[in-house]
Amino acid sequence: MDRKKLLLAAIVVSLIGCWFIFDLGQYFTLEQAKAQQLALKDTIAAQPFTASLTYFVIYVLVTALSLPGAAIMTLLGAALFGFWWSLLLVSFASTIGATLAFLFSRYILRDWVQTKFGHRLSPINAGIKKDGAFYLFTLRLIPVFPFFLVNLLMGLTPIKTKVFYLVSQVGMLAGTAVYINAGTQLGEIETLSGIISAPVLVSLALLGVFPFVAKFVMGIVQKRRVYADWTPPEKFDQNMVVIGAGAGGLVSAYIAAAVKAKVTLIERHKMGGDCLNTGCVPSKAIIRAAHTMAEITKAKEFGITTGETHVDFKQVMQRVQNVIQKIEPHDSVERYSKLGVNCISGEARILSPWEVEVNGERITTRNIVIATGARPLVPNIPGLNEVSYLTSDSIWQLEEQPKKLLVLGGGPIGCELAQSFQRLGTQVSLVEMAEQLLIREDEEASTLVHQYLSNDGVDIKLQHKAVRFETTELEDGTRQQIAVLEHNGETVKVEFDYVMLALGRVANVQGFGLEELGITTTERGTVDVNEYLQTKYSNIFAVGDVAGPFQLTHAAAHQAWYAAVNGLFGQFKKFKADYSVLPAATYTAPEVARVGINEKEAKAQGIPYEVVRYGIDDLDRAITDSTDYGFIKVITPKGKDTILGATIVGSNAGEMLAEFTLAMRHNLGLNKILGTVHPYPTMSEATKYAAGQWKQANAPQLLLSWVEKYHAWMRQGKKPSVDKSATDQPAVLKENKDM
Template structure:
């Protein structure tokens, strides 16, 4: 088959967040850009991840609000769930955002979009079914997919993943979820609040990358929602058929379910890329690249989940910015130079930036201190009748912000206050200065910071000094 040959400044494989940011920026700088995407424009986030999951979480939160309204004096009774309408809401959310990521928009920016699989055939050449592209620079942004563990019997069942669960047309009677990471916890709580029985099984510890005391707050909420969370136990095998599935746990317990969702982590999509032809290495995390995202082939960069630096949409967007800064602005930028928030959009939510207390003590030992403020001592949380969680700051020498952790309602927005401070290299003192509106949950982060200084500000020396000034005036 003959192929057209295209010469470009930049060739990108993958139209998720990283690929779209990079291609849009380069095109707006008048670079000739070719973008390959064989599946959906917008990648995992728009079609299978962030957008649909937050849409169904919003529906589930609305159902929970109705049930919990009585504690505020509003008796609304048990909500009636129209699951088909819920899924219509999910699909509408995707459709409303889709134009921003669409082929039409990017072609309007000047990007040549080719909806085919692409692979390297040489260090400076990529091919698809219809074209050969020779480019000065390449970006691999092919993303990740659900990792399917090798559990006997699983491959004989119609299991769900974060991609296929959005095809459901009826609410699962009993949803068994394999893996209690962010995906498992978010969807487990959502389906429980919508009316499914939910069992969540994690071989290790649920949300092991987050602060343990904050995860404990979420455990209580999941239990209150009817989610059965089993930790430290694996699944030995599955048996049964569609609608009647049995999970056989280590230790002998069996759990009967109608559906199985596999949420046991992610794996990089590298098998279709022809990496050997380009002299590019990959490992279990993804493409091997340096802190500026450059691979062993100096023409080629990796961005987004495939770069093995973390699997977050906003991190992928930042990677696109890093590549543009390095290639076209002459601003040497490392991808690790910005603090990256991680959030779990359950209720209560979890948010963190930087190191956990345990990781900080591993690295810095006795130089680490911790200060915190609970939401049960926050006037807005009290007024809302939702006081679960709080703010925790992990500090290093000189009050450096090593980690910021929030559990509770609107934790993601509260953490943003710290993200801005950390991005500017600020310390805990910088969190005490701004005047925040009252009453807001954001005050908790300022109160936690202020608590760190109480021994000095209100200590013996300060009292003596205040007494002296009082006597003089």
């Protein structure tokens, strides 16, 4: 904090200190106001302008310094100056004072608060940016709400000073009028509770419900404005039309059909979307083949001798297609038709908020769910169109194994496929512009994955950027393909047969009518939706990759529930999409699985935290399986067993993560995991041992020191007490007992 800010803060603190040191609050009580009422009236009559100005300045200072007494001054001003003149004075004085407090908070406190608590203020900042004026207006309309908190908190948000002043001026007017109306009867009021007379009570009650009424009315007004250019049909063919049959679309349609709504599902290509046809399913199938090859190469470690191994790449890829075909019935037209979904193959186009056209047929519908997914990003790199490039969509069409594969992008897709092709016998070069692979993960997790990919033979080039591609015709008629990379100002060349692009995905937002409806997109290129997954039209929703913020199959399915329920039953109750506990996994070897925040994010957000770490190399089952590598890392608040996030790196990490996900979803801490019986020997025991590490680090040392003293005292040969009743027993019984 610079000297000017320190000086200003010191002055403000000094003024507030004087208020309390000299007990100036005693002059701002109802009793004092009543006692001075007559004397002040005479002064005002003699010097009305000076009295008004003095009152105005004092009111501004009291409000600007957030001191108690503004309510008493409002009552007193009404009693002294009358309703209309005091309303004018108080209205402007309170707004100017509030704006000064707002500016103090912004100038002195905002940078510090945003740095330290920015992660907690981000939702508020987003809300203020989107609907700040209305939000502030509703707060100002409730006269019993502590206005000084509104002033200080709003200073921490992005709301503009001009907007804050104007909204406060209008918003506080009604509440001020209520207090001034009560103040005109100051002579008859004995306590502050006397303000709550029948008329005033009714006024306060109306003001209390007015924000909700105002919000409802403004919602109707806004909705009419949005829908002004459209005329709804007299009746509807469907309750819901879903565009796109990927994970988000399938689940939306399934839920709608399950609750007996009429729903149509439109898909232009293949049912199951990217996940089934070009994403999760085929990638995991080839990962399994690569894992098998890796196991064979380690056979000697288990005392098993194998013959010469050979990869039949064509057969590997055929198995990938067989796996897709085996899972296809789960997402098929036949299955969803039996569930009650009207499935249509064709290009959909949204004509109006209630009309969708497909194959020349118009369908009217109450709600529309956009689930059009995303496609691989193809960058504009010079020469790319002249070389053989692949994406996560097209790589599955390969029939011959590349000898040299260049993978651009060190995210989950790039790392998974680079390792798989390398294990199957292709020489892979993996290029990443950032300083680490899996940039969102902790450095420790990334480093371990990097190590194992390198051990498999992947040539990893970090902080390299592809600047162009070149082709050269060789003497034998073959074509040499080269990627020109830039690294620390130097040029690096890499030869390849194919280049695999794994640089992210682009949402499919064009070609089906969004532009004509004026549905906007975000900076990330996804459909702009609110917390209920609604677009600007409240009956049009978007889910999955096309909506973001996560490009995960299970995230799309998760969103689909909210879109379907909000669309079909939103007039009764709407639900905000909850992403607080959303797991994710990268299926490299070792796997990286995470839920909640990791240490990197905790540091970035300024969250006080503790790290619990358990090395899987200590786990019995991992040792027996020769998978004794990796770790579990749990983030907790200091001194608490609450799980803020968990990262697992190791074999079957994705499966092991479920216990932490369940615990976080249902607010179960590490103590609960520690108290749960796990079968032995299993990989799942690692979660219990991680909880045990937390317990050990947070053991009550003072209590244990006293327990230690107790045990020491017990070892001093203290004789046990004698049961006197035993001495009174017959001799025969004593003998029997001795036997």
